Amino acid sequence: MTIRLRAHHLLCLLTxxxxxxxxxxxxxxxxxxxRLSGxxxxxxxxxxDDICAPLLDGPEPHCRNESVVERDRLAARDVGDVLALPIQPGVRLDLDAAILARLRQAFSVGGVRKACGGCEWSELCGAIAAGGFAETKVRRPIVQD
Known part of the structure; x- marks a missing residue:
């Protein structure tokens, strides 16, 4: 199966x-x-997207707000720069261990955090990054050839 994600959730899943x-x-x-870890x-x-799904039944879900669309735009630009890939609707991405590590490294030094401005979770995410992403749920083992 495939997981449907909007661009800024590529950052959220890191922490x-x-x-x-x-x-x-x-x-x-x-x-x-x-599923991502698998x-x-x-x-x-x-x-x-699939992460937003439980919020869509509520009144005025924030996932439809223009501020969230702007968050997606900023995340797409920054993640695309780090991965040297187009981050846009319709693109498929295999979040392997190497990509996850590159994104977490960029996140930890602030290289992909422009989209996080004004997010209520930003402080928590910063602390998780400062702690080396130790308790995060998305994990991908490095596969040796």
Whole structure:
């Protein structure tokens, strides 16, 4: 199967430790983190994605706000620069151990955090990065050939 993600969630998954907006959101994200760790690929989408799904039934879900669309735009640009890949709807991405490490390194030095401005989780994510991403749920083992 394939996991549908919007661009800024490529950053969120780097520091996800099991905290979220609601219990349903966290349960859903835990499942997605497990699937990503198991090697499922990502299909980049525009707008609400598989992570947003539990929020869509609520009144005025923030995932449809213009500020979130701008967050996607900034994340796509910065992640694309780090990976030297187009980060746009329709692109498929295999989040292997090397890509995950490159993104986490860039995140830890602030190279891909422009999209995080004004995010309520930014301080937590910064602390997780400063701690070496130790408790994160998305993990990919390095495969030796």
């Amino acid at each position: 996800y430790v099991g905290k979220g907006y609601s219990p349903a959101f966290t349960v859903n994200y835990d499942v997605i983190a497990e 090697g499922e690929d990502i299909l980049l989408v525009s707008g609400p």
